[in-house]
Amino acid sequence: MAMAMTKPTEQAAGTTTQPPIIDTEDVHLFYGSNEALKGISMSFKENEITALIGPSGCGKSTYLRTLNRMNDLIPNVTIKGKVDLKGQDIYASNMDTVRLRKEVGMVFQQPNPFPFSIYDNVTYGLRIAGVKDRGRLDEAVETALRQAAIWDELKDKLHQSAMALSGGQQQRVCIARVLAVKPDVILLDEPTSALDPISSSQIENMLVELKKNYTIILVTHNMAQASRISDRTAFFLQGHLIEYNDTKTIFLNPQKKETEDYISGRFG
Ligand SMILES: Nc1ncnc2c1ncn2[C@@H]1O[C@H](COP(=O)(O)OP(=O)(O)OP(=O)(O)O)[C@@H](O)[C@H]1O
Numbered sequence: 001m002a003m004a005m006t007k008p009t010e011q012a013a014g015t016t017t018q019p020p021i022i023d024t025e026d027v028h029l030f031y032g033s034n035e036a037l038k039g040i041s042m043s044f045k046e047n048e049i050t051a052l053i054g055p056s057g058c059g060k061s062t063y064l065r066t067l068n069r070m071n072d073l074i075p076n077v078t079i080k081g082k083v084d085l086k087g088q089d090i091y092a093s094n095m096d097t098v099r100l101r102k103e104v105g106m107v108f109q110q111p112n113p114f115p116f117s118i119y120d121n122v123t124y125g126l127r128i129a130g131v132k133d134r135g136r137l138d139e140a141v142e143t144a145l146r147q148a149a150i151w152d153e154l155k156d157k158l159h160q161s162a163m164a165l166s167g168g169q170q171q172r173v174c175i176a177r178v179l180a181v182k183p184d185v186i187l188l189d190e191p192t193s194a195l196d197p198i199s200s201s202q203i204e205n206m207l208v209e210l211k212k213n214y215t216i217i218l219v220t221h222n223m224a225q226a227s228r229i230s231d232r233t234a235f236f237l238q239g240h241l242i243e244y245n246d247t248k249t250i251f252l253n254p255q256k257k258e259t260e261d262y263i264s265g266r267f268g
Pocket residue numbers: 031036054055056057058059060061062063074
């Protein structure tokens with residue numbers, strides 16, 4: 001299929017002069033010889049939610065993982081192009097990837113709590129960073145669980161196993177675990193697709209609250225979710241970024257035929 005190759009970043013740049021928190025340019029990613037990302041240029045503004053949408057296999061998760069170098073953990077991956085976080089090249093040889101993944105935290109599709117207590121899950125990142133002060137850890141647990149909108153439900157069972165919680169509660173604990181290390185950016189890869197509608201809606205409401213303090217980038221197959229909570233939406237197809245714009249424009253007035261076909265359910 002012929003892909004329109006206008007530079008989508010320019011559509012999304014708007015008139016603000018605030019520099020993007022993440023800026024990516026011409027990102028290519030190969031799994032062996034399979035080119036999964038074919039030159040992605042897009043940037044993200046602080047305190048916004050961006051949704052990445054597109055049919056299965058179009059490269060959304062792969063692109064998300066380039067933003068905190070999670071693809072480094074996969075063998076035979078080659079990445080070309082630029083990914084800057086607050087003006088710093090995250091692929092520079094001196095980049096501390098542990099620190100990077102604190103600044104750009106990640107939440108996965110399946111809730112993945114550690115087989116520890118709720119308290120130990122939320123304090124995990126702080127404790128490996130050497131924080132031992134009980135008062136500081138207690139405060140961090142309360143703050144993160146409040147931000148994840150689950151403090152009231154869990155405050156009396158912090159020392160129970162996180163594995164015994166429902167899927168929706170586990171996912172909010174996983175989000176609290178990311179929040180506890182005070183990231184700038186939170187990447188979420190289909191965070192509600194394994195959850196029931198009530199848990200999904202609690203997480204959506206939480207994300208809208210969180211964007212006051214964080215930049216949020218979300219892969220979702222749920223177009224209603226993208227249109228409900230995101231400020232901007234990026235449509236991917238076959239490793240290309242087809243269109244990136246305000247969410248309203250993408251859903252109500254898409255500029256590209258491929259986007260229109262996808263959001264109207266004509267393919268994918
Ligand atoms: N670990 C991997 N090793 C090899 N190829 C991979 C790997 N992960 C993804 N791919 C390939 O890269 C391409 C993009 O996959 P990716 O998972 O990024 O797509 P996606 O849009 O997130 O799909 P989905 O919505 O189904 O999760 C696909 O062709 C896929 O098979």
